[in-house]
Amino acid sequence: xxxxxxxxxxxxxxxxxxxxxxxxxxxxxxxxxxxxxxxxxxxxxxxxxxxxxxxxxxxxxxxxxxxxxxxxxxxxxxxxxxxxxxxxxxxxxxxxxxxxxxxxxxxxxxxxxxxxxxxxxxxxxxxxxxxxxxxxxxxxxxxxxxxxxxxxxxxxxxxxxxxxxxxxxxxxxxxxxxxxxxxxxxxxxxxxxxxxx
Ligand code: AMP
Numbered sequence: 265x266x267x268x269x270x271x272x273x274x275x276x277x278x279x280x281x282x283x284x285x286x287x288x289x290x291x292x293x294x295x296x297x298x299x300x301x302x303x304x305x306x307x308x309x310x311x312x313x314x315x316x317x318x319x320x321x322x323x324x325x326x327x328x329x330x331x332x333x334x335x336x337x338x339x340x341x342x343x344x345x346x347x348x349x350x351x352x353x354x355x356x357x358x359x360x361x362x363x364x365x366x367x368x369x370x371x372x373x374x375x376x377x378x379x380x381x382x383x384x385x386x387x388x389x390x391x392x393x394x395x396x397x398x399x400x401x402x403x404x405x406x407x408x409x410x411x412x413x414x415x416x417x418x419x420x421x422x423x424x425x426x427x428x429x430x431x432x433x434x435x436x437x438x439x440x441x442x443x444x445x446x447x448x449x450x451x452x453x454x455x456x457x458x459x460x461x
Pocket of ligand 1: 274296322352410
């Protein structure tokens with residue numbers, strides 16, 4: 265098994281690098297943001313609840329998010345060679361829950377890849393993505409709140425995972441291929457697992 269968390273601010277390239285990781289390591293991808301957007305698009309009750317938080321740039325409550333993740337692991341990740349967690353955990357209680365969810369399944373987290381990108385670049389990337397994709401929470405007001413929420417609630421996870429010896433910082437500014445190369449080198453150094461190609 266290879267279970268990785270892709271960690272970083274909104275706009276740090278988690279989605280882009282996830283796609284590379286899935287391709288190269290054959291991992292099952294769980295993006296909590298995508299799961300929630302899918303519920304919103306389908307108009308489910310959960311989607312309605314989630315939308316009221318997402319549209320303002322706030323996090324949805326921990327227990328709700330943890331239950332959704334547990335359900336997703338149970339339904340779709342049972343036979344996976346490993347999972348890439350994209351956008352989860354975002355708080356310390358979520359990180360503690362993830363540990364328990366993995367332990368319950370006889371496995372563990374192998375590393376936390378931290379994509380580090382300067383703040384000005386994050387805002388520019390998110391505004392561009394908003395223009396290109398029409399994603400509703402990629403507008404300046406919501407972006408500013410998402411970054412505040414990131415600094416206050418999510419960034420402390422860096423120290424948390426550093427203390428657990430799991431944090432792997434990667435410079436997330438630059439060319440996508442080079443960033444991926446650095447991630448893959450870090451994974452190999454830590455776990456001995458090589459990429460496919
Ligand atoms: P993302 O696609 O990862 O940028 O997530 C988009 C939005 O979904 C976030 O701004 C949050 O409102 C919500 N969200 C995604 N993942 C989580 C999480 N782990 N905990 C709480 N809210 C989340």
